Amino acid sequence: MKNYSNILLFIFLTPFLLFNNQCAKTNDVELINDTNDTTTNNVDTVYYGFVLNEVLYDPPSGSAGDANGDGVRDPNDDEFVEFVNDSDSTINLSGYKIYDATRLAAGTPNHEFPENTFLNPGQAVVVFGGGSPVGNFGGALVFTASNQVLNLNNAGDMMTMTDSSGIMILEFDVEPLSDNPNESYTRDPDLSGDFVQHNGVSGTLFSPGTKTDGTSF
Template sequence: MAKFHFWVFLLVAVAVSIGALMLAAYSSPLDLNSDYITPILPLDWVFVQDLSHPTYFPLLFRRYSVSQVSPPQPPAGFFLLISEVMYASEDGDPALEWIEIYNPFGQTASLEYNKLGDEENCGGSEGMLRFPPGSTLAPRHTAVIANSADAFRQLYEFAPDFEWNDSDPAVPNMLVYAACGTRSLNLANGGDEVIFLDANDHWMDALSYGTSSLGLNPPIPTVPAGHSLERYPPWFDQNLASDWREQDFPSPHLLDLTPPTATPTATSTATPISTSVPTSPPVPTPIPTATLVPVLIINEILADPGSMNGDANGDQVIDSYQDEFIEVVNMTGETVDLSGWTIENSMILRHTIPPGTMINHQCALLVFGGGAPQGLFGNAVVQLASSSRLILGNSGDTVQLFDATGHLVFSYTYGPEGGDDQSLTRFPDILGADPLVRHFIATGNTLYFSPGTKVDGSPFSGCVPSPGYSK
């Protein structure tokens, strides 16, 4: 009889332990995708407290401990952007709301710990959603998060990448993030905010429109039903309402790649033209289709230093190779580490950017063909071509910028206009449309070039004083 009682007790204890584990898993606020229960010897009795309830559960045979796994931290200067928002459909159906996000960098971003919603304060009553486990966003890709995949597909004829109200089992569902919001997402037509949180629940990006000024102050004006808000250019972020414009024809997975001709405004109604590059309709997976967009811009090129006025590097020696230069401006919104990036022309490697090269937002990297550069160059970061020459073609060439992983970030092709004893430059700086113009056109025949600075010789706003140049 004693043996019988022992085995009965043993079976009951095991059943209680298994039940306690299951209850704790479902009732505890611990995220089982990022927190792990690890067995530790020796075998014995312990009690584990469910962190959300004043109840203790006995566990038999093994001691368990909860291991907090810190979310992966992105590299310094790495960020994602909200690129388009549809908050008011033409027929007023909230099921047609959607948000597009964009990864402007040359490396895959984990979305697993990111959140998206309209709750500005953690613990509030509005919506905040987290991406499902394993979600990623590939380099220079967009992802569309829709209210309803079914409604979205009926209108746009392809599925979104995620949905926040379950309508299609093939489309991953966003998850309510109870730590910062108590319900799903619902964007108000008259005014609201869209907030994108990082792994630590800090604001990575945000916008507000209409009556809300919590994300942007002043906010973006509201748009008519059936129109969307679009960031333009899609990599440009000043945290201003002017970063956004009204889009008459909402365009999920379509980024307008045409360079702006002036500072973008929130009331512009231009639509993507034929040079925009749409992405293919996504398959039911968290990884959407690539869309290449530059985040660093080739702003000025000198291929043909003049024999009389061509001393671009300021070393008092005019040299047709050493005075050539390429100017690249950082418009990512953050300081960027360009270590290991490369510059090519005619598909030949001309310069490998050395380790530790950090370029501030709205500052320039200036690469000369050679020589001994003298001067401040607008406090730009100055380097010499690692191959000792740039050898830019006077009658035409293609200059390409690649990131450290070999992804093409920006490319520019010029023709015979490059061989006119002066540089080719964007005008206005940074935002000027292709093609680049002769420097005389931009300055009224007063300057042949402006290495490291704007066309008028003034520094870019992000450049800070530097003790010199690096080779």
């Protein structure tokens, strides 16, 4: 089971203080990281109340890769990202945007959360690349990318999220991970751990909307 504690994961403090007044701990986030750096990033996103918990950028082959449950395995539609509200306050995601590197350069998001998107405490939200998701997904909010694709490049890509004011709040770098894992990367333990390949945690390939063991957040 591969462990990637040095994944480049930027979290910016200010937006989350608006949602969770209990976020008083000091953050030690290393914003520049390279392969020669032996310092482990201390990125405990629980302090900020909004956690990127799981990413599937390389859906498994065949029917096993049907992550959105619509009966069709599609390399684009079945990509997903999962976020969890681990704060005590509701988060208003209206107008938040997700970009891959190409879309960020062009200024056109892969996905924009619609108005009145509120994420309750302890609730997950999953954004699939497309398709027609079928299932409960642990009670998560479920969306498909508003511009039809997440388009996370296996060989290396940067996912960026901005808030409704266009302020960058999160970046996730695919580059340090396997090009073709045929499964998701998830935090282990959920919410607070480092990113590892999903199968090594639970024997399953992904778990959109739920913890790695399939239970709800």
